[in-house]
Amino acid sequence: MEWRDQGAILSVRKHGETSAIVEVFTGMHGRHSGVVRGGISRKLTPVLQPGSQVEVTWRARLEDHLGTFVVEPVRSRTAAVMNDRLALSGLNAITAMLRFCLPEREPHAQVYAGSIQLLDMLGVSRDWVLAYLRWELMLLEEMGFALDLSRCAVTGSFDDLIYVSPRTGRAVSRAGAGDWADKLLPLPLCLLGQGGAETGELLQGLTTTGHFLNLLAQDLGNRPLPDARNRFIDLLARTERD
């Protein structure tokens, strides 16, 4: 068995004295692991950093074997995020969420394209936090938890949508919420794809996506969401307070 693909490194784990088990999120083969011989050498360590874009050739005798990767660097994202603590925590959150949500060896072309676009924005563009929020929406959609934010679930109205039902994931307007308003999740404009966003709005959006990611987590073996996502949100909240 052999294939060649490009992808972003999600994790690197030492294997024996000289090798590493590397997990790569590829375009055509999804989240895939393989052994990289000499993966902890001085030459390969800078290449094998989470977030780095690499070209991999995977070889194994049988398809269900772990197999080996031969890795060629395409571009490193490490230097771009190294000195930016929020971007660094964002990178950790993205790789952790991909490992958490996606099944192994299953291609997710849309998530791949969105993830690569988001990773390329880290430490470069200021809008990457908003892009991260929309990426979580896309991740939810891909995992079967798509939110329907097009119209009010109660009145059918297209206007003044400011809540999301925590049960159905559908938008609710101010008028439709009535006495239930305090039990609904916030729907900031940035989740509707309208304009930029203040940090407060982004945090509200992440609270809403976090609720549905927790529902997804129940389906994925009832595991808690990765700490890396919580740390990223804590840091974002701290930047707003400062």
Place this chain on the structure above:
Amino acid sequence: MSTQVSPDIDALITLMAKLPGLGPRSARRAVLHLISKRTHLMAPLAQSMSEVAATVRECLMCGNIGTGEICDICSDDRRANGEICIVENVSDLWAMERAMVFRGRYHVLGGTLSALDDIGPEQLRIPKLLDRITTESITEVILALNATIDGQTTAHYIADEVGERCMISSLAQGVPIGGELDYLDDGTITAALNARKRI
């Protein structure tokens, strides 16, 4: 192992094969070498290993390894210059000491934050570090952590925890001494260019 080797020697070979860099074949060679130099090498080695095994311990202050409760660096008053260098593990501390440029004290974290290995802040020696900053009147914390995603995540976390208590600095990143640009990865070149200085 083969039947020609006595059980004791076989056990020794098995143990030696567990050392880093040694496999069963090289362990056999090492054991044969030790046996051939039994008086001059094997006996002193066994005695030395026995003594170290009985006395080695982690320094209560910095996490370095030594034979006393407080290591030589922490008990040396000349090194109490207000600077403390944070390293990931003891091998990093030894690397810094080999360079003989840092004359302050160290603090060994015992790892880095890692979601993959489930290492959170509570698994590292960060509370002890914060305690030391106050009790030892530290003026500067130097973060000498690896230039990896995990290393830098840990560095930023420590910087947040230390806050305004004292000055915080970190090692520079860039072209290594003797390094040729042609052989460097693009991440290192980017870091080096970002940290360029006027000459």
